[in-house]
Amino acid sequence: MEIRARAPGKIILSGEHAVVHGATAVAASIDLYTLVLIRSSTSSGTDDGLLELQLKDMALVFSWPVQRIKETLPELGTALSPSSTSFLPESMKSIATLVEEQNIPEAKIGLFGGVSAFLLLYTSIQGFKPATVVISSDLPMGSGLGSSAAFCVALSAALLAYSGAVRLDVNNYGWLTLAELELELVNKWAFVGEKIIHGKPSGIDNTVSTFGNMIMFRLGELTRIKSNMPLRMLITNTKVGRNTKALVAGVSERASRHPDAMAAVFSAVDSISKELSTIIQSPASDELSITENEDKLEELLEMNQGLLQSMGVSHSSIEAVIRTTLKYKLASKLTGAGGGGCVLTLLPALLADAVVDKVIAELESCGFQCLITAIGGKGLEISSSCNSSTCHPSGEI
Numbered sequence: 029m030e031i032r033a034r035a036p037g038k039i040i041l042s043g044e045h046a047v048v049h050g051a052t053a054v055a056a057s058i059d060l061y062t063l064v065l066i067r068s069s070t071s072s073g074t075d076d077g078l079l080e081l082q083l084k085d086m087a088l089v090f091s092w093p094v095q096r097i098k099e100t101l102p103e104l105g106t107a108l109s110p111s112s113t114s115f116l117p118e119s120m121k122s123i124a125t126l127v128e129e130q131n132i133p134e135a136k137i138g139l140f141g142g143v144s145a146f147l148l149l150y151t152s153i154q155g156f157k158p159a160t161v162v163i164s165s166d167l168p169m170g171s172g173l174g175s176s177a178a179f180c181v182a183l184s185a186a187l188l189a190y191s192g193a194v195r196l197d198v199n200n201y202g203w204l205t206l207a208e209l210e211l212e213l214v215n216k217w218a219f220v221g222e223k224i225i226h227g228k229p230s231g232i233d234n235t236v237s238t239f240g241n242m243i244m245f246r247l248g249e250l251t252r253i254k255s256n257m258p259l260r261m262l263i264t265n266t267k268v269g270r271n272t273k274a275l276v277a278g279v280s281e282r283a284s285r286h287p288d289a290m291a292a293v294f295s296a297v298d299s300i301s302k303e304l305s306t307i308i309q310s311p312a313s314d315e316l317s318i319t320e321n322e323d324k325l326e327e328l329l330e331m332n333q334g335l336l337q338s339m340g341v342s343h344s345s346i347e348a349v350i351r352t353t354l355k356y357k358l359a360s361k362l363t364g365a366g367g368g369g370c371v372l373t374l375l376p377a378l379l380a381d382a383v384v385d386k387v388i389a390e391l392e393s394c395g396f397q398c399l400i401t402a403i404g405g406k407g408l409e410i411s412s413s414c415n416s417s418t419c420h421p422s423g424e425i
């Protein structure tokens with residue numbers, strides 16, 4: 029039997045970092061996915077006693093004899109719950125040993141967190157059974173589009189379905205969504221994985237990846253929201269690599285050095301997110317009200333960017349994108365953890381396609397990479413059968 033699950037990336041419209049410190053944030057899923065496929069080792073022809081992880085996009089394969097995992101992590105491997113003790117520092121040390129043995133190439137050392145999360149989720153949900161897990165993704169890694177969350181959500185869902193904790197209709201081979209309670213279980217496990225990759229995640233990325241659409245998120249609670257205005261966003265990838273864990277830790281350090289000032293910054297972000305969510309949900313049927321709302325949104329994006337800069341997470345490449353889009357009177361802000369990664373630019377509904385083409389051409393001439401993606405779409409989906417050789421993250425078979 030094969031199980032596959034796919035989960036989308038996300039953009040944060042407002043509130044990244046501040047959301048880790050209790051402020052409201054607004055996020056939407058995007059139609060770029062991470063796909064996880066699990067099959068028993070016997071059906072794949074690989075050695076029965078191995079757990080194999082294939083990272084297709086990077087042409088990397090890691091494998092462990094399950095007996096070795098069992099000896100190293102005896103405390104895992106039973107049907108644990110996401111709130112159980114599976115996260116003990118001792119387990120993390122043992123997981124680090126198992127990952128170190130794989131000799132991840134230095135240039136790809138960022139994968140350490142992802143492979144560690146894989147081992148923890150696999151052994152906690154699935155136990156010590158051999159299998160082959162194949163991962164591929166549309167999402168650029170470490171760019172602010174939530175690849176870590178999409179990875180954790182798709183992996184948790186595939187493992188839960190494979191172990192039978194989440195039931196699938198075996199007669200339905202298409203993509204299925206799960207019931208609310210099952211989505212909540214997946215989301216809790218994905219959060220466990222995000223903790224390994226991010227250190228101190230807010231949970232917004234895994235939540236929007238699991239549930240899809242657009243959400244307002246604060247202190248672990250989501251409120252589903254629906255935009256009443258067309259929201260067209262240009263995403264520019266600066267291609268400057270960075271690491272969410274380090275950036276989140278940097279903001280926390282700044283907050284502990286300047287508690288009052290940073291509390292005021294987080295509180296301002298909270299107000300921006302609330303206002304942004306009110307504006308996008310407010311009825312705007314005619315061109316004039318849409319333009320008025322877009323003007324307000326642009327101001328809020330600029331204010332949010334200013335506050336992100338004061339948190340210390342902007343970057344010269346981000347500033348370069350902002351300066352370029354401003355030449356065309358377009359407002360931009362970083363999205364995700366910053367420090368490089370992706371920048372969002374609001375494309376007003378009445379903006380001529382010729383202008384969009386010009387902005388994109390100018391940004392790409394600086395070496396950046398642009399994309400316009402649908403936002404606020406699907407969340408996690410799962411399917412019980414697939415011919416792995418023809419699987420693609422976007423679901424084409």
Ligand SMILES: Nc1ncnc2c1ncn2[C@@H]1O[C@H](COP(=O)(O)OP(=O)(O)O)[C@@H](O)[C@H]1O
Pocket residue numbers: 062083138139140141142143163164165168169170171172173174175176177179225226270271272273364365
């Ligand atoms: N497809 C994947 N396979 C393995 N690890 C992944 C995958 N996608 C993401 N990761 C893990 O997540 C990390 C990137 O997460 P992060 O720094 O939070 O950036 P973002 O979530 O914005 O892409 C990677 O370095 C890796 O450890």
Ligand SMILES: C[C@@](O)(CCOP(=O)(O)O)CC(=O)O
Pocket residue numbers: 043044045046047048171172173174175176226228229230231232233272276363364365366
């Ligand atoms: C900075 C933060 O708000 C978002 C990080 O997103 P990403 O991993 O950069 O896609 C952290 C979090 O909320 O967990």
Ligand SMILES: [Mg+2]
Pocket residue numbers: 174175176177226233272
């Ligand atoms: Mg991430």
